Amino acid sequence: MATAATATAENDKPAAGDPPVLEARGIVKRFGHVEALRGADFTVGKGEVVALIGDNGAGKSTLIKTLSGVHAPDEGEIRVGGRPVHFATPVDARRAGVETVYQDLAVADDLSVAANLYLGREILRSGPLGRLGLLDKRAMRQGAAAALAELGVRIPRVTTPIAMLSGGQRQCVAVARAIIWATNVVILDEPTAALGVVQTGRVLDVVRRARDAGMSVVLVSHNMPQVLEIADRVEVLRLGRRAARLRADEVTTDDLVAAMTGSSGAERD
């Protein structure tokens, strides 16, 4: 089976030689007596879209939260660009260039699109007015419009409150926000779970554009055809460990399901 061969080839990524943009090694995370991660590994290379899949309870969410600074791991190491890092908070992760779009907590509905894109990173007026905390709204409007146009996100106007957008537009804004600020990796946790077909297509277009611009993307998804459509590689998590690393163009959805459930030779310690 092609999957097993790929799984053993550690360095067949396009950016061989460079250290991975984001790497987790031997992550252990316990909640009381429950061991959610039991030495999980995870690797993302530069400009790669890596799908993280696994059955419910495999530890996907825990791993994502560890990579994005929500949980501190009990054991193991996270490296960004080969350098070991410690994320005490999501803000630490963001400083290291790792941006995450959480399933439902992404945006503030009452704020405008521009305000959301710049939330926590507002542009202030120059000079003494800026030191008083005065916003440069014009600069943020222009910056937001330019960034969204570049990513192909279509919204009526950047001053529209998020509440007035469709679900797909909302999610596009959330994803765009992460992409705009990320310098290393964007982590997307089920970005299309609540969306229809057309809207899903829009979100995935945004992801592709980001990848084409050299961004690395981690995508958590339950949708196997979608995973194969957009991902370069797939990493499979099972029972808190990495069970397989697969190239998306060499496998079928059946292979993915087999790897998730452990019923094939793709399994590996």
Next chain:
Amino acid sequence: MSAVEATADARGGALNDWLRERISHALSEFTAATALVVLFVALSFASPYFLTADNLFNIGAQTAVIAIIAAAQTMVIITRGIDLSVGSVAALAGVAGAMVVRDLGFPLLAATAVAIGVGALAGLLNGLLVTVARIPPFIATLGTMSVGRGLVFIMTGAVGVYGLPRSFQLLGNGEIIGIPFAVVITVLVAVGVAFLLSQTRFGQYTYAMGSNLEAARRSGIAVGRNLTYVYVLAGVLVGLGGMIAASRVNSGQPNYGISLELDVIAAAVIGGASLFGGQGRIVGTIIGAFLIALVRNGAVLLDISIHYQQVIVGLIIWAAVYFDQYRRRRLESRG
């Protein structure tokens, strides 16, 4: 798709969207303003005293206190909080201001600073209860309301603080070229708070925290600190409002402001502040405060009992909150 194509594509709906956006933003403000005008005209016909200079001056001064404290309430409501302690904190601040004048001979400015300081301390307490002790705002400020009222009765022995010099009345009854001094202060406060909310980073965070606290936190906003600032700033305004109220009656009244929270919450909600957080503007709140003051004034002129006034304010709150819900549903049904 290029940005140009996208813009062209969206243009058909853009004007519509723009209108919807403006309208939904200003709808409650417009409704409240219309109600205000209607009530104003109705009262001028219903009572011969309504349009007298004395009565208009009175309405101005009364609106001032409600408006300043309602501006404070609006900031808290935007964060998805509520401040039930405004009435007793205003009483505490007014009594403290009166006491330092009577007993320690403080000049008016220093006494005002004391009142504002008392309000700020109460606000700090509210803020810490909400952010550090993690008590929901409703309960935290309910406690402060009770503690504050108790303290003010203890301090005064439940007797008003009288024997103040005439100069104490400046804030509440003074005037500048015929305009109540309190109204001038209110305009300054309103412009200041509106500017803070709409033009500064602090204002942006205030809306963001009320709209989605977790998103704000994960965006790196120090939500605990910023929420506390909101409550402290609200306390400052409540202290100022309490001082003006004391000045109007030239005494510190320990039972001032009982159920004042209802009037100011009503003013904020009528003006478009949403109890679900994230929405509210000072313009609307000022209109709402004016409306509430008119209802109170009109009821007095038309000899409607204070008990009916309570009923009327309650009905207004229901209507305003119902309207807020309706507006939200309509907005969100689109998403």
